[in-house]
Amino acid sequence: MSMLNRRHLLQTVAAGALGLSGARLFAAGADRPRFLLVFLRGGYDATHLLVPIGSSFYYEQRPRIAIARPGEGADTALPVTADWGLHPALRKSVYPLMLAGQARFIPFAGTEDLTRSHFETQDSIEMGQPLGSSRDYASGFLNRLASELNAQQALSFTDQLPMAFRGPERIANATLRAPARPVVDARNRALISRMYEGQPLGQTVEEGLALREELARDLSPERLKQEMDAAGRNAIAAKGFELEARRIAALMRGRFSLGFVDVGGWDTHVNQGGATGTLATRFEELGRGLAAIADELGPELWRQTTVMVISEFGRTFRENGNRGTDHGHGSVYWLLGGGLSRQGGPVAGEQIALSAATLFQNRDYPVLSDYRAVLGGLWQRQFGLSMAALGRVFPGATPRDLSLI
Amino acid sequence: MSNLTLSRRQSLQGLAGLVAATALGVPSALILSGCASSPPAAPLDARQRQRAADRIGWGATQAQLAAIEQSGWARYVEQQLKADPSAPLPAPHQAAIDALRISQTDALARVREAEALRRSIDKAATEADRVGLRQSYQNTRKEVVREAAERQLLRQLYSEQQLLEQMAWFWFNHFNVHQGKRDVSLLLPDYEDRALRPQALGSFGRLLGAVVRHPAMLRYLDNDQNAAAGLNENYARELLELHTLGVDGGYSQRDVQELARVLTGFGVRLDDEPPRLKRSLAPLYQRDGFFEFHPGRHDFGDKQVLGRTIKGRGAEELDEVLELLVAHPATARHISRKLAVFFLSDQPPQTLVDNMARAFERSRGDLRATLRPLLLDPAFVAPAAAPKFKDPQHYLVSGLRAGFEDRPVLTSLPLQNWLKRLGQGLYDRLTPDGYPLTADAWNSPGQMTTRFEIARQMGAGAAALFRPEGSREPVAMPDLRALQQRVAATAAPATRQTLAEASSPQQWLGLWLSSPDFMYR
Numbered sequence: 001m002s003m004l005n006r007r008h009l010l011q012t013v014a015a016g017a018l019g020l021s022g023a024r025l026f027a028a029g030a031d032r033p034r035f036l037l038v039f040l041r042g043g044y045d046a047t048h049l050l051v052p053i054g055s056s057f058y059y060e061q062r063p064r065i066a067i068a069r070p071g072e073g074a075d076t077a078l079p080v081t082a083d084w085g086l087h088p089a090l091r092k093s094v095y096p097l098m099l100a101g102q103a104r105f106i107p108f109a110g111t112e113d114l115t116r117s118h119f120e121t122q123d124s125i126e127m128g129q130p131l132g133s134s135r136d137y138a139s140g141f142l143n144r145l146a147s148e149l150n151a152q153q154a155l156s157f158t159d160q161l162p163m164a165f166r167g168p169e170r171i172a173n174a175t176l177r178a179p180a181r182p183v184v185d186a187r188n189r190a191l192i193s194r195m196y197e198g199q200p201l202g203q204t205v206e207e208g209l210a211l212r213e214e215l216a217r218d219l220s221p222e223r224l225k226q227e228m229d230a231a232g233r234n235a236i237a238a239k240g241f242e243l244e245a246r247r248i249a250a251l252m253r254g255r256f257s258l259g260f261v262d263v264g265g266w267d268t269h270v271n272q273g274g275a276t277g278t279l280a281t282r283f284e285e286l287g288r289g290l291a292a293i294a295d296e297l298g299p300e301l302w303r304q305t306t307v308m309v310i311s312e313f314g315r316t317f318r319e320n321g322n323r324g325t326d327h328g329h330g331s332v333y334w335l336l337g338g339g340l341s342r343q344g345g346p347v348a349g350e351q352i353a354l355s356a357a358t359l360f361q362n363r364d365y366p367v368l369s370d371y372r373a374v375l376g377g378l379w380q381r382q383f384g385l386s387m388a389a390l391g392r393v394f395p396g397a398t399p400r401d402l403s404l405i
Numbered sequence: 406m407s408n409l410t411l412s413r414r415q416s417l418q419g420l421a422g423l424v425a426a427t428a429l430g431v432p433s434a435l436i437l438s439g440c441a442s443s444p445p446a447a448p449l450d451a452r453q454r455q456r457a458a459d460r461i462g463w464g465a466t467q468a469q470l471a472a473i474e475q476s477g478w479a480r481y482v483e484q485q486l487k488a489d490p491s492a493p494l495p496a497p498h499q500a501a502i503d504a505l506r507i508s509q510t511d512a513l514a515r516v517r518e519a520e521a522l523r524r525s526i527d528k529a530a531t532e533a534d535r536v537g538l539r540q541s542y543q544n545t546r547k548e549v550v551r552e553a554a555e556r557q558l559l560r561q562l563y564s565e566q567q568l569l570e571q572m573a574w575f576w577f578n579h580f581n582v583h584q585g586k587r588d589v590s591l592l593l594p595d596y597e598d599r600a601l602r603p604q605a606l607g608s609f610g611r612l613l614g615a616v617v618r619h620p621a622m623l624r625y626l627d628n629d630q631n632a633a634a635g636l637n638e639n640y641a642r643e644l645l646e647l648h649t650l651g652v653d654g655g656y657s658q659r660d661v662q663e664l665a666r667v668l669t670g671f672g673v674r675l676d677d678e679p680p681r682l683k684r685s686l687a688p689l690y691q692r693d694g695f696f697e698f699h700p701g702r703h704d705f706g707d708k709q710v711l712g713r714t715i716k717g718r719g720a721e722e723l724d725e726v727l728e729l730l731v732a733h734p735a736t737a738r739h740i741s742r743k744l745a746v747f748f749l750s751d752q753p754p755q756t757l758v759d760n761m762a763r764a765f766e767r768s769r770g771d772l773r774a775t776l777r778p779l780l781l782d783p784a785f786v787a788p789a790a791a792p793k794f795k796d797p798q799h800y801l802v803s804g805l806r807a808g809f810e811d812r813p814v815l816t817s818l819p820l821q822n823w824l825k826r827l828g829q830g831l832y833d834r835l836t837p838d839g840y841p842l843t844a845d846a847w848n849s850p851g852q853m854t855t856r857f858e859i860a861r862q863m864g865a866g867a868a869a870l871f872r873p874e875g876s877r878e879p880v881a882m883p884d885l886r887a888l889q890q891r892v893a894a895t896a897a898p899a900t901r902q903t904l905a906e907a908s909s910p911q912q913w914l915g916l917w918l919s920s921p922d923f924m925y926r
Contacts, residue, residue: 041836042835042836114658115646115652116642116658117642117646117652118836118838119646119647119652119836119838120646120652138845156849159827159828159851159852160828160846160847160849160852161845161846161849166845170850172849172850172851173849173850173851173852174850174851175851183854183855183857183858184857184858184861188857188861188912188915188916188919191903191906191907191916192857192916192919194899194903195899195900195903195916195919195920195921196921197899198899199899199921200921201848201853201921201924204848204849204850204853205850205853205854207850208849208850208851208852208853208854209854209857211850211851211854212851212854264835265835269627269630269637269639270627270630320635320636320637321630321632321634321635321636321637322627322630322635322637326637326638326639327638327642
């Protein structure tokens with residue numbers, strides 16, 4: 001109910017200050033820190049993203065799909081450190097952010113879950129509970145985070161509510177792949193509300209109806225910076241994930257400061273390609289979307305924002321018989337934001353030299369940075385969460401401060 | 406995703422259920438006989454019939470309710486269990502299916518033709534030709550998917566064998582494949598009609614055997630790439646985790662690898678020409694349509710699967726392993742629980758699941774025997790018991806059946822698009838776990854509001870479905886009187902009072918389809 005009250009309040013304010021309303025509404029809460037989790041479903045090949053250019057072992061084990069060391073031309077890795085390079089598909093999007101200290105990578109990150117099953121590992125990560133004990137399947141870590149912050153500020157940018165956001169706090173969801181419109185006319189809306197009053201789905205339905213009205217207002221074309229630019233300069237309009245990302249950012253300028261979005265299509269068992277090809281295209285699209293978030297938020301809000309990109313696991317270090325890779329273990333997480341720390345350079349967290357002996361089960365990246373410890377450490381800094389609060393978000397985990405921001 | 410997590414929970418509840426039954430001092434054999442063989446003797450009342458019809462099929466119609474009333478529930482269930490997968494639909498609807506291209510062309514010829522088209526792309530002389538050919542290949546794929554979807558929906562809407570159509574959907578979802586993977590789209594109609602439907606109410610073992618030999622599954626989970634020289638574990642893992650034992654079924658990474666070795670050589674061949682083989686291997690080669698077992702790609706070493714040594718000898722190894730999997734108690738539990746979740750409740754009673762699992766084990770995976778205790782359980786027809794939240798497909802199909810009975814849909818495209826909007830597009834589940842079966846995946850605020858939008862369109866007469874594609878002709882509203890009487894007798898008070906304020910049949914139907922009552926089955 002409090003959300004409805006808040007909405008009415010906002011509308012009242014807006015009605016009283018016509019002409020200035022948009023700017024005022026969006027300015028509200030600019031000081032609040034913002035967090036977006038981007039989940040790459042399918043287990044993206046992290047070795048293809050953050051390329052271990054210092055490792056001859058890597059080039060031996062991926063004879064047909066490795067990304068060449070930084071050099072001349074578009075088809076080689078972009079230099080990051082002596083050990084690491086970045087996939088060239090990110091040249092125009094995430095790489096410039098990295099050079100500006102606004103994108104960092106955490107290799108050997110992941111979960112202790114060893115099923116190597118997409119579904120089991122995704123669920124297990126999204127629940128964020130200790131392994132090996134009885135788990136509460138109706139409680140995801142973003143839901144628990146939302147209850148420490150403010151659930152009214154959380155929104156899942158998905159068709160369905162992901163496991164991460166399930167739990168006692170009722171979190172709204174709305175996919176932004178298509179433009180938002182109001183649902184039904186006022187009379188039918190009132191009748192629907194009445195049928196659901198006091199029903200188990202009553203509050204869900206109220207929230208859904210109210211949220212759609214709010215989105216239709218806040219995502220109107222004049223509010224979307226990029227769409228305006230495109231109209232003015234005849235540039236190519238954003239599409240696909242980039243357009244979705246712009247809408248997400250537009251909403252995160254307003255009342256939503258905790259978000260989730262997932263991107264599929266990373267399960268590259270066959271012909272994943274190298275500097276170009278299937279996976280490169282995915283990286284390119286994702287990178288453009290991430291850069292669009294920074295752009296759409298603008299420098300002031302971008303400084304308050306972090307975007308973490310994770311996936312359920314990494315893939316086998318060696319290429320398979322089909323120029324692809326199979327389910328692995330350790331991954332590489334991406335962290336983006338306007339206020340990241342430069343301490344330690346673009347690659348953060350514990351690292352090891354790669355050899356047959358240091359691979360996990362002689363097969364995958366090991367996990368040296370547990371996702372719960374990394375996220376806990378980040379949120380400790382970003383949201384100022386106490387140890388007790390972090391213990392509720394990630395029970396049994398010890399936050400690790402990697403000085404990420 | 407949630408069906409997996411449920412299967413994990415299941416083992417805990419299994420234990421709890423066992424403890425509870427023992428505490429009550431009820432011998433387990435009694436529970437079984439009590440539930441399995443004595444259907445409720447008294448005839449069902451109107452509300453029970455409504456619930457029963459909503460549960461066993463794709464949503465109650467007047468005709469179906471009358472059939473249940475006439476036969477009595479126990480006999481209706483037996484008729485439904487005896488369904489004939491090749492029986493035609495009632496005449497006008499069967500004519501619509503017969504008119505589809507997928508009904509008129511041979512599956513092999515269709516795939517070959519499309520493959521020839523695909524190969525011609527690279528040989529085209531100019532870039533413009535290539536673009537044109539690629540477009541026409543994509544159109545071929547899209548048309549097959551659209552027709553398969555149409556056929557599926559027509560069957561759900563109009564078949565009298567409603568249980569069969571439920572099970573056909575259930576098994577496709579259980580053995581999910583995605584249209585976007587390589588040429589899976591072209592194989593969909595054949596996968597449904599030759600691999601899944603014949604055993605949808607038959608033997609789980611034969612169903613599993615048909616799936617592992619179908620090119621759609623072999624393509625989708627990359628087993629056509631799995632060879633002794635380059636192992637690909639993808640199918641092996643899902644076969645254990647999703648298709649049989651369940652994620653907590655007690656297998657290890659080693660079992661996955663060993664099963665992957667058993668699966669080497671099971672693949673797909675589109676050409677007529679058999680591969681060239683060493684003379685000693687040639688007799689072991691198998692071929693059925695596009696399926697092949699290629700002994701030259703098979704790993705002939707011995708394997709250890711679930712503690713049993715499988716002697717390396719060719720395609721028969723897999724039959725031995727599948728038998729082992731079908732007989733495994735974890736499979737009986739996994740399948741039984743999933744069926745109970747699908748039909749009855751997100752949290753089905755453990756004693757019922759145990760009864761089903763026991764029936765599955767005793768009958769070696771006979772699906773009629775497994776379903777009988779479920780369908781005849783008093784909870785199945787109980788209007789008061791916690792109802793099952795409809796997933797989008799159940800919601801939409803039941804909405805059309807309720808509002809329009811057997812009025813023939815002229816194009817199902819709008820319906821296919823609604824399914825996509827609600828997050829449950831046909832053949833559109835990317836991952837092999839299939840769509841979730843529980844409410845929490847479908848009842849979020851965003852999804853509820855989309856339902857209201859679509860309910861308004863259905864209420865307005867769903868004209869786009871009932872006139873030829875592209876036509877703007879008005880379509881008459883159906884006669885809603887029988888439905889209105891049913892609703893008056895069964896709906897919640899707030900719903901009835903609200904519906905009384907509707908000022909037109911259109912608004913009435915839109916509101917009924919938006920009501921909390923209609924969200925459940």
